[in-house]
Amino acid sequence: MAPRSSIWLASCLSVSLSIATSPSNFGSSVTLLYQNNLNVTDDPNHVGFLMLDEFGENDAGAACEIFNEGLLPKSVIESHSADIISSLSYVAWAGRADLFQLYFIDEGVLGYNHLTQQLSFPQIIDPELKLPVLCTQSDTANTPGNAKATTTNQIQIASGKNTYVGFRNQKSFRFLGIPYANVPQRWVYSNLYSGTGQTINATEYGSQCAQGGSGSENCLFLNIQTPYIPLQGDTSDLRPVMFWIHGGGFTGGTGADQLSDGGNLASREDIVVVTINYRLSTLGFLAIPGTKITGNYGISDQITALEWVIENIASFGGDPNQITINGESAGASSVRVLLGSPPAIGKFQGAIAMSNLGGGVDLGINGDYATTYSSYDTANFSFSQAGQQIFQEAGCNQTVLADKITCLKAYPALKLVGLSTVARYVVQDGHYVNTEELNVVERNPGTAHVPVIFGIAANDGASFSTYPTTPVTTQLDGIVASLGVSNSTAQSIINSGLFPYHDTGNVTLDSFNVSQRIATDIQFRCIDQATMYAASQSDAFDSSYFYQIDRTINGYDPNNVGVAPKSAAFPNGNPKLPYFNVHGADMPFVLATLSTIRDPNDLFAQQVISGYFAEFVKSGQPNPSLSYLRARGYTKTIENAVTTGPWLEVQGTQGPIRRLDFPATADSFVDVPQCAFLNYSLSYYLDGGK
Numbered sequence: 001m002a003p004r005s006s007i008w009l010a011s012c013l014s015v016s017l018s019i020a021t022s023p024s025n026f027g028s029s030v031t032l033l034y035q036n037n038l039n040v041t042d043d044p045n046h047v048g049f050l051m052l053d054e055f056g057e058n059d060a061g062a063a064c065e066i067f068n069e070g071l072l073p074k075s076v077i078e079s080h081s082a083d084i085i086s087s088l089s090y091v092a093w094a095g096r097a098d099l100f101q102l103y104f105i106d107e108g109v110l111g112y113n114h115l116t117q118q119l120s121f122p123q124i125i126d127p128e129l130k131l132p133v134l135c136t137q138s139d140t141a142n143t144p145g146n147a148k149a150t151t152t153n154q155i156q157i158a159s160g161k162n163t164y165v166g167f168r169n170q171k172s173f174r175f176l177g178i179p180y181a182n183v184p185q186r187w188v189y190s191n192l193y194s195g196t197g198q199t200i201n202a203t204e205y206g207s208q209c210a211q212g213g214s215g216s217e218n219c220l221f222l223n224i225q226t227p228y229i230p231l232q233g234d235t236s237d238l239r240p241v242m243f244w245i246h247g248g249g250f251t252g253g254t255g256a257d258q259l260s261d262g263g264n265l266a267s268r269e270d271i272v273v274v275t276i277n278y279r280l281s282t283l284g285f286l287a288i289p290g291t292k293i294t295g296n297y298g299i300s301d302q303i304t305a306l307e308w309v310i311e312n313i314a315s316f317g318g319d320p321n322q323i324t325i326n327g328e329s330a331g332a333s334s335v336r337v338l339l340g341s342p343p344a345i346g347k348f349q350g351a352i353a354m355s356n357l358g359g360g361v362d363l364g365i366n367g368d369y370a371t372t373y374s375s376y377d378t379a380n381f382s383f384s385q386a387g388q389q390i391f392q393e394a395g396c397n398q399t400v401l402a403d404k405i406t407c408l409k410a411y412p413a414l415k416l417v418g419l420s421t422v423a424r425y426v427v428q429d430g431h432y433v434n435t436e437e438l439n440v441v442e443r444n445p446g447t448a449h450v451p452v453i454f455g456i457a458a459n460d461g462a463s464f465s466t467y468p469t470t471p472v473t474t475q476l477d478g479i480v481a482s483l484g485v486s487n488s489t490a491q492s493i494i495n496s497g498l499f500p501y502h503d504t505g506n507v508t509l510d511s512f513n514v515s516q517r518i519a520t521d522i523q524f525r526c527i528d529q530a531t532m533y534a535a536s537q538s539d540a541f542d543s544s545y546f547y548q549i550d551r552t553i554n555g556y557d558p559n560n561v562g563v564a565p566k567s568a569a570f571p572n573g574n575p576k577l578p579y580f581n582v583h584g585a586d587m588p589f590v591l592a593t594l595s596t597i598r599d600p601n602d603l604f605a606q607q608v609i610s611g612y613f614a615e616f617v618k619s620g621q622p623n624p625s626l627s628y629l630r631a632r633g634y635t636k637t638i639e640n641a642v643t644t645g646p647w648l649e650v651q652g653t654q655g656p657i658r659r660l661d662f663p664a665t666a667d668s669f670v671d672v673p674q675c676a677f678l679n680y681s682l683s684y685y686l687d688g689g690k
C-alpha cells in the first residue's frame with residue numbers, strides 16, 4: 001500500500017488547491033461504508049464514513065479534505081460504535097484489513113480487533129507509520145429522490161479516454177446519465193460511445209427513451225451506483241456487478257426508475273449496480289423484411305451497454321468478469337433473449353429473469369399476449385402485426401417501400417411511439433436472435449452456460465386478467481369474465497380439478513383467484529418453471545434456480561387487487577391478510593428499494609430476499625454464508641431465517657422448488673405450486689418441441 005501513498009503525495013498534495021475542488025480517485029481508492037439496515041426511516045440514526053488508502057499521520061487530514069470531509073471523530077465512532085464495528089468487521093472479513101487493524105482518525109488512531117469485534121483508541125506516536133484513513137461522510141441524502149450533486153459531494157474519475165463527474169450520498173457513489181453509446185440513428189444498431197477527452201457530467205439522469213409522450217431518441221444512457229472507487233488503474237478487489245434491464249413491455253420504462261436504484265444494494269451488499277436505458281417501441285423493435293431494418297435495436301442497445309460496462313466498470317469499482325444481467329418483465333424477457341444471443345454470450349457471467357412472460361406456442365397451447373416475449377416472431381410476422389399499419393397511421397402512404405421508409409424516418413419520435421400500432425416484438429433477425437426460442441433442450445454453444453434464476457411473483461397473472469366489473473354469482477361466470485374464454489372452456493377448466501376453488505364466500509373474488517392462477521400459469525409460471533426444469537435436466541445452464549415471491553407491495557395493478565387490506569393499525573395494508581402478489585410488486589424486495597414498511601416482516605423479507613439475489617450476483621448461487629452475515633452484523637437476518645435448522649436455502653431445480661415465505665419457519669418452507677401444465681410443457685421442451 002505504501003507506493004499508493006507516495007503517488008498520492010506526489011501527484012495530488014502538491015496541487016491540493018485545484019484537486020480540492022475536484023476530488024478524484026487519482027491518489028487513493030475510496031470506499032463508502034454505510035451500515036444499511038434498509039429501513040429508510042432509520043437512516044437519520046446512522047452515519048457512514050469513507051475509507052482511504054494508507055497515509056502518514058500528517059497527510060491523513062488533507063486526504064479527507066480532498067473529499068470535503070474531515071477525519072472521523074472519536075465522538076462519532078463512540079456514538080455509532082455498532083455501525084462502525086459492523087463495517088470494519090466486514091472490511092476484515094473481506095480480507096481488506098488485518099485481523100487487528102489500525103486506522104487514522106481525528107486526532108489519533110482507531111484500533112479494530114476482528115477476533116473480539118472491539119474498538120480501541122491506542123496512543124501511537126510514530127511519524128513513519130502509514131495507516132488507512134477514515135473520513136467523515138456527511139452527505140445525508142438517503143434516497144434517489146433527494147440525492148443531489150453539490151459542490152462538496154462530487155467525485156471525478158477517469159475511465160478510458162474520458163473523465164466522469166459523479167457524486168455521493170449517504171449510501172453510495174452515484175454516476176448518472178452516462179452516455180454508453182453514440183446518439184443512435186433511427187433503425188441503426190448502436191455503437192459504443194466514441195467521445196474522447198470529455199468530462200462527462202454524470203450527476204443527472206439522461207433522457208428516457210421515447211415513450212408515452214416524453215423522452216427522446218438520444219437516450220442511450222446508463223447509471224451506476226457503487227460502494228467503491230479504486231485507485232486509478234488498480235483492478236484488484238473489484239466488486240461484482242448487477243446489470244439491470246428494466247421492464248415496461250418493450251414500450252416503456254427507464255433505468256432511472258427509483259425502484260431499481262442501486263444505492264441500497266451497493267451499501268448493504270457491496271456490489272456495483274448498473275441500470276440502463278434501451279430503445280423502445282417502434283424505435284427499438286421495428287423490423288421490415290427485405291430491408292436493412294432488421295429489428296431488435298433495443299436488444300443491440302443492451303449489448304452495447306454491456307460492452308461499455310466491460311470496458312469501463314473497473315474504474316467504478318466493478319468487476320468486468322463478474323456481471324450478472326437481471327431484469328423484470330420485458331427486462332426478464334430481454335435476459336432470456338441475451339441468454340441465447342450470440343453477440344451477448346460471454347459478456348455476462350450470470351442471469352436473473354424476474355417474471356418473464358411466455359406461453360402459448362411454447363406450451364403447445366394457443367398463443368396469447370405473453371407468447372411473443374419468449375417465442376420470437378419472424379420479421380415477416382412482426383411486420384404483419386406492426387408494419388403497414390404504422391406506415392398508414394403515420395401517413396407514409398407512398399407506393400414504393402423505400403419512400404415509405406424515408407417518410408417514417410422523418411416522422412417525429414414521440415408521435416411514432418404514440419401511434420395506435422407500435423412494433424415491440426423481438427424478432428429472429430439472424431444475428432442477435434437466430435432461433436425461435438431459447439434452446440434449453442440440450443447444452444449447446446448458442447445458450448450461455450451460466451448460473452441462472454427464473455422466478456415469479458406468486459400472482460403475476462392477476463395483473464393480466466380482468467376483475468369482473470359487476471359481481472358474479474358462479475365460478476363459471478367469473479372465469480368467463482376474467483379470462484374472456486367461452487363457457488365451455490371455463491367449464492373444462494373447472495372440471496380439470498387443476499385449479500382448486502378457495503372459498504371465502506365472495507364468489508367474485510374467489511373465481512378471480514382461480515382465474516389469476518390460470519393466467520399466472522399460462523403467462524409466467526409454466527414457461528419459467530419449464531425453462532428451469534428442462535435446463536436442470538439438460539445442463540443447458542451452469543445451474544438453474546426457480547423462486548416464487550409471495551410478499552409484495554404495489555406493482556402493476558390494473559385490477560386494484562395488489563394492496564393488502566388496510567385498517568387503522570395498518571394504514572399501508574396488513575400483509576398478513578390475503579392480497580394478490582401482482583406483477584412487478586416483488587421488485588422493492590429484490591432490489592432493496594422498499595420505501596413503505598407495513599410490518600416488521602416487510603423489512604426482514606426485504607433484507608433476506610435482496611440478500612439472496614445479491615449473493616447470486618457475487619457467487620452464482622443464492623445462499624449467503626453465515627460467516628458473511630455474521631461479519632456484516634446482519635444478525636436479524638440470521639435470527640429470523642435460521643429459526644429451526646440450517647440457513648434457509650433456495651433450492652436448485654434438481655431438488656424441490658421452494659418458495660420464499662416470511663417469516664421463514666419450517667412450516668412456511670413449502671413447495672411452490674407447480675405449473676398446472678408443467679408435465680406437458682416439460683415434455684415439450686425435452687422432446688425438442690415435438
Ligand SMILES: *[C@@H]1O[C@H](CO)[C@@H](O)[C@H](O)[C@H]1NC(C)=O
Pocket residue numbers: 201203204
Ligand atoms: C452538471 O449538470 C447539472 C444538471 O444539468 C448542472 O446543474 C451542473 O451545473 C453541471 N455541472 C457541471 C460541472 O457542468
Ligand SMILES: *[C@@H]1O[C@H](CO)[C@@H](O)[C@H](O)[C@H]1NC(C)=O
Pocket residue numbers: 289378380
Ligand atoms: C417473407 O415474406 C415475403 C413476402 O411476403 C416472402 O417472399 C418471404 O419468403 C418471406 N420470408 C420468410 C422467411 O418467410
Ligand SMILES: *[C@@H]1O[C@H](CO)[C@@H](O)[C@H](O)[C@H]1NC(C)=O
Pocket residue numbers: 394395396397
Ligand atoms: C397520404 O397521407 C397524407 C398525409 O400525410 C394524406 O394527405 C393523403 O391523403 C394520403 N393519401 C392516401 C392515398 O391515403
Ligand SMILES: *[C@@H]1O[C@H](CO)[C@@H](O)[C@H](O)[C@H]1NC(C)=O
Pocket residue numbers: 474476477487
Ligand atoms: C354461459 O353461461 C351463462 C350461465 O352461467 C349463460 O347465462 C350464458 O348465456 C352462457 N353463454 C353462452 C354463450 O352460452
Ligand SMILES: *[C@@H]1O[C@H](CO)[C@@H](O)[C@H](O)[C@H]1NC(C)=O
Pocket residue numbers: 506508509
Ligand atoms: C369481494 O371482494 C372484493 C375484492 O376484495 C371486494 O371489493 C368486494 O366488496 C367483495 N364483495 C363482497 C360481497 O364482499
Ligand SMILES: *[C@@H]1O[C@H](CO)[C@@H](O)[C@H](O)[C@H]1NC(C)=O
Pocket residue numbers: 500502504509513578579580
Ligand atoms: C387465493 O387462493 C389461495 C388458495 O389457493 C389463498 O391462499 C389466498 O388467500 C387467496 N387469495 C385471496 C386474495 O383471497
Ligand SMILES: *[C@@H]1O[C@H](CO)[C@@H](O)[C@H](O)[C@H]1NC(C)=O
Pocket residue numbers: 039041042045597599600601603
Ligand atoms: C425503522 O426505523 C424506525 C426509526 O428508527 C423505527 O421506529 C422502526 O421500528 C423501524 N422499523 C423496523 C421494522 O425495524
Ligand SMILES: *[C@@H]1O[C@H](CO)[C@@H](O)[C@H](O)[C@H]1NC(C)=O
Pocket residue numbers: 676679
Ligand atoms: C406429472 O408427471 C408425474 C411423473 O412424472 C406424475 O406423477 C404426475 O401425476 C403428473 N401430473 C399430471 C398433472 O399429469
